[in-house]
Amino acid sequence: MSSESTDNLNSYEKMQEIADFILGQTEIRPRIGIICGSGLSGIGDLLSEKRTIPYTEIPHFPKCKVSGHRGELSLGLLEGVPVVCFQGRCHYYEGFGMSEVVLATRIMKLLGAKIMIVTNAAGGLNPSMKVGDMMIIKDHLNFLGLSGISPLRGSNEDRLGPRFPSLTDLYDGGIRQIARAVAVSMNIQHEVHEGILAALGGPSYETVAELKFLRLAGVDAVGMSTVHEAIAARHCGMLVFGCSLITNECIVEYGTNREPNHEEVIEASKNGANKFATFISKLVSGLRQQDTIA
Numbered sequence: 001m002s003s004e005s006t007d008n009l010n011s012y013e014k015m016q017e018i019a020d021f022i023l024g025q026t027e028i029r030p031r032i033g034i035i036c037g038s039g040l041s042g043i044g045d046l047l048s049e050k051r052t053i054p055y056t057e058i059p060h061f062p063k064c065k066v067s068g069h070r071g072e073l074s075l076g077l078l079e080g081v082p083v084v085c086f087q088g089r090c091h092y093y094e095g096f097g098m099s100e101v102v103l104a105t106r107i108m109k110l111l112g113a114k115i116m117i118v119t120n121a122a123g124g125l126n127p128s129m130k131v132g133d134m135m136i137i138k139d140h141l142n143f144l145g146l147s148g149i150s151p152l153r154g155s156n157e158d159r160l161g162p163r164f165p166s167l168t169d170l171y172d173g174g175i176r177q178i179a180r181a182v183a184v185s186m187n188i189q190h191e192v193h194e195g196i197l198a199a200l201g202g203p204s205y206e207t208v209a210e211l212k213f214l215r216l217a218g219v220d221a222v223g224m225s226t227v228h229e230a231i232a233a234r235h236c237g238m239l240v241f242g243c244s245l246i247t248n249e250c251i252v253e254y255g256t257n258r259e260p261n262h263e264e265v266i267e268a269s270k271n272g273a274n275k276f277a278t279f280i281s282k283l284v285s286g287l288r289q290q291d292t293i294a
């Protein structure tokens, strides 16, 4: 499918066809779906009894091209829990339509997932956040959504969810509590923050003025993804947990001779990937113990 295509994956039947194709490749019936952000595909390497399918082999599935995104999905067991792990995402700035951006989310729902864990690389705006830290997403500010660019735009698919879903407490409080306990158990609580993610359209990084504005608005970290998937997950009734790896410090002063770049983002996510993957797998273990996924 070309990246120029617009929202052409709204058909429930087409999504069901994709889900049936995936279910036909494995005995795994996922309870949790994970979306891996830039450089974070290694979470999928922790799966046992794994079946990996390149996106190119999945009918109708968009092909992500941004470096740091592997472009395959893996089904298997993580801490004994059946999961599907999307190792690579499509971004709106690549030219995909919103229905392509959130296709992975809707497919995990049709595969049977009850919870979505969505991850990303993000710039740290809150000065207390250092490169390599993590941020549990408490809420978001969606600049695309505020101007009407939504995965829910268009006629509503009632089989997925309601026309007017609420986004109150979108990022599940109970799961965030488990995540905080995991951070303590790993003795990394000083590196694991909780805060507000702002989603911008990208692919350019933010101006200094934009970052100053976002800081005033209470934003802790900035990214170009995640919130659309979170909205689609809420729409179709999944619980959502979101977590950012802070890959760069936002430059909020003029004339510093410093600039953000994607190479720095990938390098930081490579460095932080193992700890991040361990954190997510221990969270999944915590969810199993709490029967959240029953």
Ligand SMILES: O=P(O)(O)O[C@H]1O[C@H](CO)[C@@H](O)[C@H]1O
Pocket: 036, 037, 038, 039, 066, 089, 091, 119, 120, 121, 122, 202, 223, 224, 225, 226, 261, 262, 265
């Ligand atoms: O959100 P993920 O996919 O983790 O990647 C983030 O990193 C890239 C920018 O460096 C953008 O794609 C941004 O969205």
